[in-house]
Amino acid sequence: MSSRRRGSVDRRVSEMRVLVLGGTGRIGSAAAWDLARAEDVEEVGIVGKREEGLKGAADWIDSDKIRLHRQDLAEEGGTIRLMDGYDVGIFALPDRRTSYRALEMAIDSSLPAVDVLEEYHRRPDVHETEGLPVPAGMTPDEYGESLHERAVENGVTFLDGMGFAPGxxxxxxxxxxxxxxxxxxxxxxxxxxxxxxxxxxxxxxxxxxxxxxxxxxxxxxxxxxxxxxxxxxxxxxxxxxxxxxxxxxxxxxxxxxxxxxxxxxxxxxxxxxxxxxxxxxxxxxxxxxxxxxxxxxxxxxxxxxxxxxxxxxxxxxxxxxxxxxxxxxxxxxxxxxxxxxxxxxxxxxxxxxxxxxxxxxGAGISAMAKVTGFSAAVATRMVGRKEIKEKGIVAPEDGIRGHLYERYIEELNRRGIxxxxxxxxxx
Known part of the structure; x- marks a missing residue:
């Protein structure tokens, strides 16, 4: 576990810092918009490669909680150091290759996170892999299971496919x-x-x-x-x-x-x-x-x-x-x-x-961005508050049930969902 994660264990809930990878896209920016308006979120970091996209997202969200990070996810060292400064992450990335890479870096950083991709990372789809690199000597299922086991060992909760559908x-x-x-x-x-x-x-x-x-x-x-x-x-x-x-x-x-x-x-x-x-x-x-x-x-x-x-x-x-x-x-x-x-x-x-x-x-957010982004944002705060106890790659139906389901639905209802x-x- 990184020193940043150890130092964050005793942070108060009101000081939750959330990192949004893919925060300049429609889904990621909608999630960031919602998180910036949550009382238990102190800071929302938005990661992107282009200055113009980052500035556009910040201007639209219009909150002093927003922090912009111009970072290429391919540069692993810088991305992991960035993750070390946050308490929970939300990944709204465009393809499987970048989503799996972000998961690996989150595990290395011991950063709990929520992912919105239409994929169950524990059982990767074998069709049209979109550049997903499976390590040599492993089947896709073996690779997914190894990610789950590493996350469990590092005490990481990775709520997987948590948007609209999946989610x-x-x-x-x-x-x-x-x-x-x-x-x-x-x-x-x-x-x-x-x-x-x-x-x-x-x-x-x-x-x-x-x-x-x-x-x-x-x-x-x-x-x-x-x-x-x-x-x-x-x-x-x-x-x-x-x-x-x-x-x-x-x-x-x-x-x-x-x-x-x-x-x-x-x-x-x-x-x-x-x-x-x-x-x-x-x-x-x-x-x-x-x-x-x-x-x-x-x-x-x-x-x-x-x-x-x-x-x-x-x-x-x-x-x-x-x-x-x-x-x-x-x-x-x-x-x-x-x-x-x-x-x-x-x-x-x-x-x-x-x-x-x-x-x-009123906010100019499409229905798809609202339902997907807000669902992910609500779940991210649950992960950040450690209300979801399971470790490893956790499916939505396992992470949010019982009393958490009731609260989750209440939160969505307040958002017009x-x-x-x-x-x-x-x-």
Whole structure:
């Protein structure tokens, strides 16, 4: 354990110092905005490579708690020294390579942290690795397990995949399971979509609310699910369903299809007979994606065009990405409809959780940035206060449950993120 961590053990809660890696992006800056307004946070450090991005984030957040750190994460010594000056971290990094590297440095610094990437670091996904370097002689699973063991040895709590989905949605599924005497299956339906009015103005009835390249990755890689109590791989965007979202005064027809968004539940709740996570979109979106896939426009294998080798997906993103950016005045929505089936009191029962959250228009924060960033910020303060006791790589559904779940939901509700819980019998 570093000397800085030893020196911070007796710091008062009101003096919590939080370091945000990726704090100049939309999710990271939203988390920093929320943390800067928390009474138990004294300082929020924002890390970035470009001075312009750091200054823009600081001007927007507008708080004297903000400290800016121009730091390249590839420079490990400087990054670890920076981590030594903080009590807890939050990582909102753009890809798996940088996220895993940040985790390794946090372990070396004994810095407890929260990560928002759609990945369970204890079981790395083997598809489209995005530059993730697995040490020689190790399988991806062995590498993930070694990170967990190192974190346990160093007394580090690393709350993994703690945003919207994964994150809030995992916690919701875990809550549903806990409310039942026994659970047999669960389905998570989550997604960030444009408002209904905005959807009509864009191709694919979609606007970009986070990394478009990462969204397309989810549409192309095989997905791990639980079927018959076993982990198997299925085709992406399979098991489609139409459903009506009927809560919070909304009645909207939507579609959902299987994607790889909440992988930790396959292992932490592996006793379930059935589990899958599905991405929610407006009707018609997945049909458009089908055409693009069939035409090869989402492939990564380079093809020759006018004497140059190009990857079709990169070309597609460069052409279509700008057309999917929200126009002035357009908003987005985060949707969640999660279901857990099982038995309670000897009767068939189900637990449903609904969410329909729009942007924080007053602060100019999109719905996706609000739900993801604020969820991560609330959880980061729980980690910083040492309320989550588990060490190592901790899944959201294990870290936030029981009385912590109640407090977590209360905190989200204060931020305009309301989750409706319903328990039904005989269904």
């Amino acid at each position: 809030l949605s995992n916690v919701s599924i875990g809550r549903g399971i806990d409310l039942l005497d026994s659970a047999g299956g669960a389905t998570a339906r989550v997604g960030g979509i444009p408002s209904k009015e905005a959807a009509a103005n864009h191709p694919l009835r979609y606007t970009v609310t986070w990394s478009f390249g990462h969204v397309l990755r989810e549409y192309m890689i095989d997905v791990r699910v639980l079927r018959g109590g076993r982990i198997i791989e299925v085709t992406p965007l399979s098991d489609r369903e139409k459903f009506v979202f009927d809560a919070f005064g909304k009645t909207e027809a939507l579609e959902a299809a299987v994607t790889p968004g909440m992988p930790s539940l396959l292992y932490t709740r592996g006793y379930l007979a059935e589990f899958s996570e599905k991405t929610v979109r407006w009707p018609g979106h997945f049909g458009g994606i089908d055409v693009l896939r069939e035409c090869g426009l989402l492939d990564l294998e380079p093809t020759e065009f006018q004497g140059e080798a190009i990857r079709p997906r990169d070309f597609f993103v460069s052409v279509v990405g700008p057309k999917l950016r929200p126009l002035p005045g357009e908003g987005d929505v985060c949707v969640m409809y999660n279901t857990v089936l099982g038995v309670k009191g000897g009767k068939a029962a189900r637990v449903d959780h609904h969410l329909w959250a729009g942007p924080n228009e 309301a989750v409706q819980e319903t328990v039904s019998f005989g269904v």
